[in-house]
Amino acid sequence: MRNDMYNRFELHRKWVDTSGQEGEQLRLQEVDFREFDISDICLEQSFMASCTFEGLSLNNIDFHASVLSSSLYKNSNVIHCDFYKSDLSYAEFSNSNLDTVRFSRGDLWETLFDNATIKNCNFSACNLSLTDFSHASLTDVDISEARFEGVLFYGVTLRNTKGLEEANFHSIHIGSADKPLILKGQEAKDWLRMKAEENI
Helix, strand or coil, X not given: CHHHHHHHHHHHHHXXXXXXXXXCCCEEECXXXXXXXXXXXXXXXXXXXXXXXXXXXXXXXXXXXXXXXXXXXCCCEEECCECCCCECCCCECCCCEEECCECCCCECCCCECCCCEEECCECCCCXXXXXXXXXXXXXXXXXXXXXXXXXXXXXXXXXXXXXXXXXXXXXXXXXXXXXXXXXXXXXXXXXXXXXXXXXX
């Protein structure tokens, strides 16, 4: 199993290096990556749905243009990783530490970031629909041109949010499950600006 997986990693690297002329794209489901050393593995442009990266230290890994829907990254350290244009819908980063991560132009539909510590991350032009940032701490994040719809911000902490004026606010949810409170448009933008100014 392990040797077969590493062979598939090598075939995927060749597929990326030759723009699909040789090798084979990595297509996996429900694989537990805690069993493998992926520090030097090429994972960009891969299909890895419902895979587990839980509790790992992920440093300088390129996941860009990949399908990673429903994958688990909770309780992980995700540092200097690239998820540009990736599908992370229904993925989970709960209780994780994320630093200098690029999510821009990604799909974060119902992605969970609850209780996460998020620093220096780029969410520009992301689809943030029903994304959960409940009780998360966001510092120096870029949200320019991101689309917010039904995003959960209950208990969130914001510091130095960038691109607020360029973001597209449909609606955000700032209440609890027991006491829902939804803000739309300019009202949502004003609330986020106020939250960010509280911690200057």
